[in-house]
Amino acid sequence: MSKRFLLGLMFMLLAACADEPEPSSVSISVAPVPIALVGASLVDGSGAASLSDAVVLIEEDRIVCAGDASDCPVPDGANEIDVSGRWITPGLVDAHVHFSQTAWADGRPDAIPVGPLYPYAQVLAAQRTEPERYFRAYLCSGVTAVFDVGGFPWTWSLREFAEHNPYAPHVSATGPLVSQVTPPALSLPAEKMFINLADSEAGRAAVRYLAANDTDAIKVWFIQPARDMQEEIDTRVRAVGEEARRQQVPLIVHATELRQAQVSVEAGARVLVHSVEDRVVDKAFVDAVIDADVIYTPTLTVRGGYLRMFDAAFSGEPPEVEDPNHCVDQGTLDKIARSAEVREYLRMDEEQYAAYRARATGRAETLATNLKILYEAGVTIAMGTDAGNPLTVSGPSVFAEMEAMQAAGMPALAVITAATLNGAKAMGREADIGTVEVGKIADLLILTADPTDDVGNFRQLEAVIRDGVYHRQSTLRRHESPAG
Numbered sequence: 001m002s003k004r005f006l007l008g009l010m011f012m013l014l015a016a017c018a019d020e021p022e023p024s025s026v027s028i029s030v031a032p033v034p035i036a037l038v039g040a041s042l043v044d045g046s047g048a049a050s051l052s053d054a055v056v057l058i059e060e061d062r063i064v065c066a067g068d069a070s071d072c073p074v075p076d077g078a079n080e081i082d083v084s085g086r087w088i089t090p091g092l093v094d095a096h097v098h099f100s101q102t103a104w105a106d107g108r109p110d111a112i113p114v115g116p117l118y119p120y121a122q123v124l125a126a127q128r129t130e131p132e133r134y135f136r137a138y139l140c141s142g143v144t145a146v147f148d149v150g151g152f153p154w155t156w157s158l159r160e161f162a163e164h165n166p167y168a169p170h171v172s173a174t175g176p177l178v179s180q181v182t183p184p185a186l187s188l189p190a191e192k193m194f195i196n197l198a199d200s201e202a203g204r205a206a207v208r209y210l211a212a213n214d215t216d217a218i219k220v221w222f223i224q225p226a227r228d229m230q231e232e233i234d235t236r237v238r239a240v241g242e243e244a245r246r247q248q249v250p251l252i253v254h255a256t257e258l259r260q261a262q263v264s265v266e267a268g269a270r271v272l273v274h275s276v277e278d279r280v281v282d283k284a285f286v287d288a289v290i291d292a293d294v295i296y297t298p299t300l301t302v303r304g305g306y307l308r309m310f311d312a313a314f315s316g317e318p319p320e321v322e323d324p325n326h327c328v329d330q331g332t333l334d335k336i337a338r339s340a341e342v343r344e345y346l347r348m349d350e351e352q353y354a355a356y357r358a359r360a361t362g363r364a365e366t367l368a369t370n371l372k373i374l375y376e377a378g379v380t381i382a383m384g385t386d387a388g389n390p391l392t393v394s395g396p397s398v399f400a401e402m403e404a405m406q407a408a409g410m411p412a413l414a415v416i417t418a419a420t421l422n423g424a425k426a427m428g429r430e431a432d433i434g435t436v437e438v439g440k441i442a443d444l445l446i447l448t449a450d451p452t453d454d455v456g457n458f459r460q461l462e463a464v465i466r467d468g469v470y471h472r473q474s475t476l477r478r479h480e481s482p483a484g
């Protein structure tokens with residue numbers, strides 16, 4: 001008896017116990033019959049135009065046919081689901097998340113030190129033991145794969161836990177970050193989220209440790225050093241890159257300044273996370289990114305989350321959280337609402353904050369400009385939200401991020417590829433996921449509005465299929481308490 005079958009059975013029993021008000025459609029997946037999705041427009045994630053009146057056939061956890069009705073005849077006995085008038089896309093891939101963060105200041109006490117209210121050790125113990133709330137929120141928002149690009153060592157264990165779990169996204173993880181900056185507020189007595197890049201040999205040792213733990217990538221947090229340390233830090237980052245190449249592990253670098261981003265590409269970065277935001281990129285950089293086939297994950301909206309949190313703390317007005325499909329757990333929403341009550345913990349006065357806000361707003365324009373330049377030059381762009389940072393909630397944050405990419409000048413179809421196939425490439429999993437193609441894992445979304453018209457239509461989510469298991473979206477929503 002397969003693990004998937006048992007999981008499905010367990011879920012049905014749980015759903016029955018919970019007196020689920022709507023009939024769950026999960027039962028169709030545990031029966032060993034193929035599923036045929038018939039009549040939708042298919043947006044396959046490859047960048048190809050949508051195919052109308054398509055058929056997608058699923059057997060067990062795999063796509064076995066995707067095309068028009070003549071190419072994919074529905075086999076006898078298949079469970080045929082009429083999805084005419086809908087759109088089928090691959091599940092979304094969020095290529096930049098953090099399971100070690102909470103979407104509020106309790107997970108980033110370096111932003112607002114709320115430790116007296118929420119001790120960091122307790123917060124992180126809960127992050128480690130209760131990842132299911134995020135798993136559900138991702139799936140509930142149509143996100144079927146995520147890449148944790150920086151966290152405590154336990155984040156590696158989420159991968160196996162999630163991989164064949166039809167109630168979780170696929171997870172890849174980099175484990176702890178390598179950096180010359182190691183914030184004391186974000187470490188625990190016996191666990192580290194940062195490995196000190198004290199010198200080149202420390203960098204090489206870090207890579208060997210991460211590789212020994214079968215990490216999916218090495219993540220360097222390349223924070224701009226003081227001017228007199230620049231060349232020394234460049235040398236250390238290059239040493240990390242060389243060892244990563246030797247260990248055959250991809251290198252991911254956080255680099256927000258053009259200079260650091262350029263050095264990162266030379267050091268062998270496979271993925272650059274966060275946009276270059278200090279200046280408009282030049283031709284030499286664009287050419288280097290193209291030549292090295294680097295993937296660029298812009299994270300356009302994450303800083304806006306910090307600003308909304310600070311705005312709330314200064315004004316005393318709770319911030320809005322966009323959660324159109326009721327996916328975010330109540331505990332997270334309650335904490336975010338407390339942003340309005342933490343003014344006494346702020347380490348900035350209003351004047352300092354106004355300056356910070358103005359600078360951030362100016363940089364946001366550069367982010368958008370650089371994305372447009374790199375996209376038009378043919379760079380592979382992947383969608384990533386940086387979920388877990390304050391007010392960048394796991395799951396629904398993908399909608400604003402995709403809309404920001406569209407607003408920056410990427411056509412909707414290109415944003416869809418960034419949020420599916422290219423995210424899978426960033427995870428190194430494009431052989432398995434990211435497109436609706438024969439042989440790939442059946443991770444699909446069914447939408448009631450056309451995402452190629454406007455990527456905001458990913459909010460119109462009717463169903464999520466993960467490893468061939470069909471979930472009506474409403475069954476994935478957070479459990480509302482009777483009071484509200």
Ligand SMILES: [Zn+2]
Pocket residue numbers: 096097098149150386
């Ligand atoms: Zn991040």
